[in-house]
Amino acid sequence: MPYIMRNAEGRIIAVLSEEVEGSEFVAANDHELTSFLQNDSPEARAQQELLESDLGIIRILEDLIDILIERGAIMFSDFPEPAQRKLLARRGLRKEFAYMDDLFGGGEDALPQTDADEDGLF
Structure with missing residues (x-):
């Protein structure tokens, strides 16, 4: 179950394996998460x-x-x-x-x- 942290602009800045204060759950196939992990530009x-x-x-x-x-x-x-x-x-x-x-x-x-x-x- 991936959890993410966002910066002030709402962009993902970290992916976590467990929930911490300020994190949010996202689906493993979430487009934004996939894009963050595969920053292949x-x-x-x-x-x-x-x-x-x-x-x-x-x-x-x-x-x-x-x-x-x-x-x-x-x-x-x-x-x-x-x-x-x-x-x-x-x-x-x-x-x-x-x-x-x-x-x-x-x-x-x-x-x-x-x-x-x-x-x-x-």
């Missing part, structure tokens, strides 16, 4: 591709920063403090995912550990 596909590309580039930049630090080309302290915090936060998240992957056996999507991880650069 060219614009939506282009946005998704761009997002996936951005995420890939972010990973490349993180790895590049690791390599430059490892080779002594830059120092971690050369980055502004807000950038250091963001890098440290991402490093922590990557370690958490690596830990979860070790526990539950990831697959192709497993995050490889870099030399910088082992050296404790972050």
Whole structure:
């Protein structure tokens, strides 16, 4: 039984498996729900591709920063403090995912550990 949440304009913004305050029940074959779940417009596909590309580039930049630090080309302290915090936060998240992957056996999507991880650069 799907329940939905709407924004102020009345558009669906979330689909829920159970009723919560402010949600409303809709039929599983509701046209508006189907449209929301299958947002298959060219614009939506282009946005998704761009997002996936951005995420890939972010990973490349993180790895590049690791390599430059490892080779002594830059120092971690050369980055502004807000950038250091963001890098440290991402490093922590990557370690958490690596830990979860070790526990539950990831697959192709497993995050490889870099030399910088082992050296404790972050």
